């Protein structure tokens with residue numbers, strides 16, 4: 001039976017890279033496989049695709065009898081309505097394991113809480129000694145770089161670094177210069193701010209109604225002087241539309257290595273500052289080093305556990 005590799009709606013670099021590369025790996029092992037995604041792909045993915053002239057080949061639909069492989073997620077709420085739970089055969093992910101998996105023991109699962117799920121697929125190519133295409137190597141490399149903020153965030157594991165290194169060796173076109181160009185281009189967000197903010201999903205692991213988005217840009221202070229008003233408008237709109245009590249966005253400066261958390265209101269700022277000790281001024285808190293949303297959310301989940 002055909003396998004369809006898929007991820008969350010509006011996929012990012014990690015999700016796209018896993019779909020593309022894992023489909024290739026399955027094909028090279030003689031299995032019939034395709035990938036499928038819905039929604040708009042993140043701007044960063046478009047930039048990488050254009051820079052390296054890579055074309056995606058998304059199939060039109062998932063059939064009723066397709067076997068499903070989930071990558072970079074194990075959360076049913078983030079998926080296309082055409083994904084049938086009972087058809088899921090495999091999961092490769094780096095997010096907390098959801099409880100529905102406890103009752104579905106025949107699914108092949110690899111979940112490791114490392115920097116990027118792309119690392120896990122790169123490792124399979126390397127360990128199984130299967131030749132990786134230029135395209136898969138580039139996509140997986142930028143999947144790792146994107147998820148780990150150029151290997152800078154604390155969640156970056158030794159394995160993420162090793163696999164990024166290995167992928168870079170496979171493709172001479174990958175240079176630090178191109179990577180910086182990608183980061184700078186990615187910061188020119190303009191009218192896709194709401195999608196890029198990733199604040200649409202309430203955190204299902206918390207007892208409070210919480211959503212923290214994330215923006216990854218080249219120069220956060222300049223960026224905020226330009227866009228803070230728009231960001232605040234979006235936080236208000238999403239809070240009302242999705243009925244979220246605590247909403248904020250973590251703005252990571254990928255060039256200069258710090259973060260600024262923008263909280264919608266005092267109560268959100270208080271929850272964050274009580275949990276991780278950030279000091280807010282005008283509902284903004286700047287950190288000395290690059291802090292990712294995952295690190296902050298991990299602490300908050302520990303306090304407001306469901």
Ligand SMILES: [Mn+2]
Nearest residue numbers: 014072117147
């Ligand atoms: Mn990921």
